[in-house]
Amino acid sequence: MRQDHRLSRVLHVLIHLDRHRPHATSDEIAMMLRTNPVVVRRTLGGLKKSGLVSSEKGHGGGWQLARDLADITLRDIYNALGEPPLFAIGNADEQPRCLVEQAVNDAIDDTLDLARTLMMDRFASITLADIAADFDHRLKDYPEEARRFGHIRDDDAVKEDRQEGSKAG
Amino acid sequence: MRQDHRLSRVLHVLIHLDRHRPHATSDEIAMMLRTNPVVVRRTLGGLKKSGLVSSEKGHGGGWQLARDLADITLRDIYNALGEPPLFAIGNADEQPRCLVEQAVNDAIDDTLDLARTLMMDRFASITLADIAADFDHRLKDYPEEARRFGHIRDDDAVKEDRQEGSKAG
DNA sequence: AAGTTTGTAACTTTAATTGTTACGTGGTGG
DNA sequence: CCACCACGTAACAATTAAAGTTACAAACTT
Numbered sequence: 001m002r003q004d005h006r007l008s009r010v011l012h013v014l015i016h017l018d019r020h021r022p023h024a025t026s027d028e029i030a031m032m033l034r035t036n037p038v039v040v041r042r043t044l045g046g047l048k049k050s051g052l053v054s055s056e057k058g059h060g061g062g063w064q065l066a067r068d069l070a071d072i073t074l075r076d077i078y079n080a081l082g083e084p085p086l087f088a089i090g091n092a093d094e095q096p097r098c099l100v101e102q103a104v105n106d107a108i109d110d111t112l113d114l115a116r117t118l119m120m121d122r123f124a125s126i127t128l129a130d131i132a133a134d135f136d137h138r139l140k141d142y143p144e145e146a147r148r149f150g151h152i153r154d155d156d157a158v159k160e161d162r163q164e165g166s167k168a169g
Numbered sequence: 170m171r172q173d174h175r176l177s178r179v180l181h182v183l184i185h186l187d188r189h190r191p192h193a194t195s196d197e198i199a200m201m202l203r204t205n206p207v208v209v210r211r212t213l214g215g216l217k218k219s220g221l222v223s224s225e226k227g228h229g230g231g232w233q234l235a236r237d238l239a240d241i242t243l244r245d246i247y248n249a250l251g252e253p254p255l256f257a258i259g260n261a262d263e264q265p266r267c268l269v270e271q272a273v274n275d276a277i278d279d280t281l282d283l284a285r286t287l288m289m290d291r292f293a294s295i296t297l298a299d300i301a302a303d304f305d306h307r308l309k310d311y312p313e314e315a316r317r318f319g320h321i322r323d324d325d326a327v328k329e330d331r332q333e334g335s336k337a338g
Numbered sequence: 339a340a341g342t343t344t345g346t347a348a349c350t351t352t353a354a355t356t357g358t359t360a361c362g363t364g365g366t367g368g
Numbered sequence: 369c370c371a372c373c374a375c376g377t378a379a380c381a382a383t384t385a386a387a388g389t390t391a392c393a394a395a396c397t398t
Contacts, residue, residue: 002171002353002386003259011273012261025343033261036388041344057344058396074276085257085385088354090172092181092202099311103303104180107243111291115284122280134272142268171355171384194374205357210375226375227365254354257385 004084006043009033010077013044015132017053018069023062043081050080069132074123086119087112173253175212178202179246182213183221184301187238192231212250219249238301243292255288256281 013029026037026044033040044063047053054066078084090112091105182198195206195213202209213232216222223235247253259281260274 002384003254004257004386005259005261006386007258008260008270008273008277011276012267012270015269015273023343027343037344038346038389039387041346042387045345055344056396057342057394059342059398061343061396063344074280085172088173088254088257089176090174091177092174098181099307100184100301100304101177101181103300103307104177104184106303107180107295107300108177111243111288111295114291115288118287119280119284122283126276126280131272131276132269134275135269138268138272171353173355175355192374196374206374207358207377208356210377211356214376224375225365226363226373228367228373230365230374232375 003088006081006084007074007078009035010043010047010081011074011128011131013040014052014065014072014077014128015069015135017063017065018128018132023056023060023064025062029063046082047077047080050076052076052080068129070127070129072128074126074128075120078120078123086116172257175250175253176243176247178204179212179216179250180243180297180300182209183234183241183246183297184238184304186222186232186234187297187301192225192229192233194231198232215251216246216249219245221245221249237298239296239298241297243295243297244289247289247292255285 013033016032017024026040029040029044030037040063044053044055048055048066051066052072053063055061055063089108091101091108093101094105096102096105182202185201186193195209198209198213199206209232213222213224217224217235220235221241222232224230224232258277260270260277262270263274265271265274
């Protein structure tokens with residue numbers, strides 16, 4: 001089954017956006033994520049409706065964080081993405097007539113519901129500020145690579161990544 | 170993301186197999202699951218390697234449970250299926266250079282690991298006998314539909330389901 | 339008015355499960 | 369021993385959802 005990477009990508013982008021000059025364009029963000037600007041607009045467009053980011057058109061436009069990192073939990077982002085399916089496994093038929101299958105479905109659903117609750121609670125307990133703080137710790141341990149880590153903070157780093165085709169995104 | 174329904178289907182089949190005459194053929198099982206006999210052979214073939222079922226060719230052949238229901242946990246079956254992916258979400262890049270993305274990945278992986286452990290522990294604690302017992306309780310509450318529930322126990326019920334195109338699976 | 343950037347529709351690509359066809363292999367029974 | 373049955377498996381098609389791409393409209397800046 002093909003995985004949904006939107007949550008991971010959005011977390012990555014929003015933390016970078018926090019320390020970025022007023023706006024980052026879809027093109028810049030797309031380069032960082034090694035993807036397409038349309039994918040960026042599509043994904044961030046959803047977050048805009050939830051008030052997590054804002055966008056502006058024209059010269060000097062682009063995307064900007066609309067809230068403080070400490071005010072955004074992973075759960076907020078998951079919800080803003082439309083609460084996409086969490087599990088790659090599931091029941092063959094959710095409304096079966098067969099009582100055996102009903103018992104099977106209940107056993108599986110109970111487990112999935114427990115796991116979903118755990119994940120949602122945990123997502124709700126983690127803010128983007130927490131992840132950014134973790135990043136700061138990593139930065140302290142590897143100062144020599146520091147310039148790389150702010151790779152959408154200056155255009156040079158972005159261009160360099162693009163030329164290299166590196167995985168630094 | 171398209172879901173994997175093999176676990177659900179296998180549980181359903183194995184419980185029916187428990188009370189079935191010596192062998193059930195791939196065709197009979199396929200009718201019950203409303204799918205194709207090749208899919209049945211493919212799926213049950215994997216379980217055979219783990220010693221959960223056995224198969225015989227020729228007249229009177231088919232599939233049979235190789236262990237007691239009480240000796241088979243959902244975890245056993247999940248493992249026998251090759252431990253397919255559990256989650257529909259994941260990280261865009263599992264080995265990123267960017268320290269921000271590393272921090273993001275760790276936050277998500279921590280949550281997924283916790284959920285995976287919860288699910289595996291729970292699967293390990295549920296046997297097919299538990300689900301069969303749940304089925305028996307349901308049967309008590311709805312005795313008038315009882316004939317339907319053993320739908321691979323006699324060929325008539327199977328044929329009926331086939332003609333109706335019902336969801337009794 | 340020109341250029342930049344988001345917004346969005348429509349289509350293609352990709353990857354995974356599931357479904358299907360076809361044929362080989364082995365076992366049963368008359 | 370021969371017809372038949374059922375599993376075993378390779379090869380390919382269908383289905384589905386995310387992600388990528390192209391094209392263009394709309395809005396904003398200078």
